[in-house]
Amino acid sequence: MRSLRDGAARAIRAADLDLKADLAQEAARRWSERRLSLRSPLDTPVPSRPGRPEKPELIPPQRVPRRALTTLRGRIALLHAIAHIELNAVDLALDIVARFATERVPNSFFDGWMRVAFEEAKHFRLVRNRLRDLGADYGDLPAHDGLWQAAHDTRNDLTARLAVVPLILEARGLDVTPALQEKMRQSGDDASAAVLDIIYEDEKGHVAVGAKWFRFLCAREGKDPARAFQDLVRANFRGPLKAPFNDVARAEAGLTPSFYRSMTASVNI
Structure with missing residues (x-):
């Protein structure tokens, strides 16, 4: 990998999921050791997907089946859904690094997001290994593509990306995970x-x-964070914020x- 942006783009592009996780974690390690520049003229283009x-087959969210956690099939279905979320989270963290590598932010911005990418890759592997322990694997069940839509919708606005991905989608994980545990x-x-x-x-840190x-x-822009968040959510997020919240x-x-x-x-819905 020629630079951090190049390593992140290569990992996003990888269709082999073991390779994707390896590339994400290797880029994170090299960046943390300052063995990579942020970008270079020969970087791999950031893929749109x-x-x-x-x-797995990708289907509309409303068609993804729900099963009770009291059964093995239900627990496998939940773990499969979580694996899909964590896989998308790997790419979302990498995309915020690669896509916004020219943004006027300190290097510590990229430190934080590469740590997130490293940990999301760890999460995907943990959940996939647990699925395999239960006689299943990632890809056995259908999944939906709604998470990547958030990246597409905010591809031109870093502040909007931060509002939607970590502050809505990842924060939702803090709300629902304790009950699942x-x-x-x-x-x-x-x-x-x-x-x-x-x-x-880990998600608290993300x-x-x-x-x-x-x-x-x-x-930096002289905006009130709470009001800016609300404005960006109205403009960029499809659907309401769902209570209850883990305040x-x-x-x-x-x-x-x-x-x-x-x-x-x-x-607006």
Whole structure:
């Protein structure tokens, strides 16, 4: 890889998921050791869509089946959905690095997002390995493409990307994961719950990275962060923000209720 932007773009482009995770983590390691420049004239172009294997089949979100976690099939379906989310999260973190490598931000911005990319690749591998323990694999079930749509919709605006991806999509994980952890344990699947424990703790840090840099950009532009967030959500996010909210975990990450509480019924559907 010629630079951080090149390494990130190559990882996004990779359709082999083991290779994608390897490239993401190797780029993160080289960048943290300052063995890569941020960009070079010969960088791989940032792809408009990430590389993917033939499976899973991508279908509309409303067609993705839901199953009870009390059954093995239900737990596999949940883990498959989480694996799909984590895979998209790898590409989303890489895309914010590669696509916005010319943005006027400190190098510590890229430090934070490459740590996120490294950890999302770790999460994908953990969940995929757990699926394999249960006799399944990623790709066995259909999935939806809604997460990447958020990247496409905010491809030209870094502040909008930060509002939508970490401060809505990743923050939603903080809301729903504790109940999933508990349900896994109630079903006797402590191994899957332990994987969710790791993801939950890491995701607090990922939301914090988003909140830090969103506030940074708002301060530079002289904008109130909560009001700017609300304006960007109305303009760039499809659908309402869903309660209940994990206010404590969100606040730990720097996302206070002033950002989102008034948005639950005011976002255009």
